[in-house]
Amino acid sequence: xxxxxxxxxxxxxxxxxxxxxxxxxxxxxxxxxxxxxxxxxxxxxxxxxxxxxxxxxxxxxxxxxxxxxxxxxxxxxxxxxxxxxxxxxxxxxxxxxxxxxxxxxxxxxxxxxxxxxxxxxxxxxxxxxxxxxxxxxxxxxxxxxxxxxxxxxxxxxxxxxxxxxxxxxxxxxxxxxxxxxxxxxxxxxxxxxxxxxxxxxxxxxxxxxxxxxxxxxxxxxxx
Amino acid sequence: xxxxxxxxxxxxxxxxxxxxxxxxxxxxxxxxxxxxxxxxxxxxxxxxxxxxxxxxxxxxxxxxxxxxxxxxxxxxxxxxxxxxxxxxxxxxxxxxxxxxxxxxxxxxxxxxxxxxxxxxxxxxxxxxxxxxxxxxxxxxxxxxxxxxxxxxxxxxxxxxxxxxxxxxxxxxxxxxxxxxxxxxxxxxxxxxxxxxxxxxxxxxxxxxxxxxxxxxxxxxxxx
Numbered sequence: 001x002x003x004x005x006x007x008x009x010x011x012x013x014x015x016x017x018x019x020x021x022x023x024x025x026x027x028x029x030x031x032x033x034x035x036x037x038x039x040x041x042x043x044x045x046x047x048x049x050x051x052x053x054x055x056x057x058x059x060x061x062x063x064x065x066x067x068x069x070x071x072x073x074x075x076x077x078x079x080x081x082x083x084x085x086x087x088x089x090x091x092x093x094x095x096x097x098x099x100x101x102x103x104x105x106x107x108x109x110x111x112x113x114x115x116x117x118x119x120x121x122x123x124x125x126x127x128x129x130x131x132x133x134x135x136x137x138x139x140x141x142x143x144x145x146x147x148x149x150x151x152x153x154x155x156x157x158x159x160x161x162x163x164x165x166x167x168x169x170x171x172x173x174x175x176x177x178x179x180x181x182x183x184x185x186x187x188x189x190x191x192x193x194x195x196x197x198x199x200x201x202x203x204x205x206x207x208x209x210x211x212x213x214x215x216x217x218x219x220x221x222x223x
Numbered sequence: 224x225x226x227x228x229x230x231x232x233x234x235x236x237x238x239x240x241x242x243x244x245x246x247x248x249x250x251x252x253x254x255x256x257x258x259x260x261x262x263x264x265x266x267x268x269x270x271x272x273x274x275x276x277x278x279x280x281x282x283x284x285x286x287x288x289x290x291x292x293x294x295x296x297x298x299x300x301x302x303x304x305x306x307x308x309x310x311x312x313x314x315x316x317x318x319x320x321x322x323x324x325x326x327x328x329x330x331x332x333x334x335x336x337x338x339x340x341x342x343x344x345x346x347x348x349x350x351x352x353x354x355x356x357x358x359x360x361x362x363x364x365x366x367x368x369x370x371x372x373x374x375x376x377x378x379x380x381x382x383x384x385x386x387x388x389x390x391x392x393x394x395x396x397x398x399x400x401x402x403x404x405x406x407x408x409x410x411x412x413x414x415x416x417x418x419x420x421x422x423x424x425x426x427x428x429x430x431x432x433x434x435x436x437x438x439x440x441x442x443x444x445x446x
Contacts, residue, residue: 046321046367047321047324047325058310060310060313062310062313062317063313063317064316064317064320064321066289066316066320067313067314067316067317067320068313070312070313070316071309071310071312071313074309074312075309086294086297086298087281087283087285087294089293089294089297090283090285090286090290090291090293090294091290093287093289093290093293094285094286094287094290097287097289097290098269098270098287101270102270144269
């Protein structure tokens, strides 16, 4: 059995979990707060980040969310999420990197820092100007997703792919933390509404961080 | 013919170029200074980063250095650089991400900002404390590479892989900018010395940014 080290609002873990759920790969959740920098966790991953997956029977440790996704794409054929021609696959990987790097840096990371880590690790108030900046960036990112969905059925092309999973993972964390204004983004909203109903993704929306409540519409596909 | 948009000290482009050279894939270099944010370049890559590759005959645009490497791994069989078992491949991808993300953020990016971009784009003096911090981080990173090479012939295992290319790419830029102190890192030095002699990598060491000279030993495999 795979063990998956994570915390409920880790966007990279959400991408991996949705992929594992799509592929029907079983795993056991292990709670890890990477900001505590637990020694045994740093030994597994010197980068100190979630997710990390281990399988003691196989003697395998997997680190880095994209390396984990590529591993399961290679080893579990069912439901390919890096699919299509080599050029399609390059476009999927470009967009996964876009959400993992740019959306995370501009939107998810400041929201997590200000609204979660400051609260639970440091008992500090959030920096209002950094929050405003993140929410402004979120509007720009949703504009870009609208642009992509104006040309395509899914984010990277005509079929669902890891790019959709990566986007939904980041958005779901930002939305939990009140960082997404859905007004004016009809295409992204309709795409995300369909995503919320997926069997692979719905369970993630039911999880809570104690002391931080998501908006009332959070789990509702009709929002 | 592929066209590759880049500037001489872009570490991500150096990783891609070494891979293309190993695989004997031809390409034409197109000079791009991403900090100028040229409109036509932003249209190709909204992330505004090098490298970008285009092939007008094929009608393909490739963006994101890891997506580019995966594309050529998939389409050009010769000299596989993401090789071995699925677990080996995961370890290669973990380490590529380590160098692309952590080494870059801690070492290469501050050196590029302070010693190159401030000079050529802003005509400003570098921030000495940020440079000291980057050089201190470089020591920690070389300690980690020494640790890896104490267990393995190459950075990710028993054969050369994309992890070596990613590490050498970052190190070669940091070394050009005077950020690497080679004393006390015998294993990394011996690995890099061998790397400097590779036909795929040597041409990169001959390139110069006008007005910024590398250390005198820069191209010498015996340093």
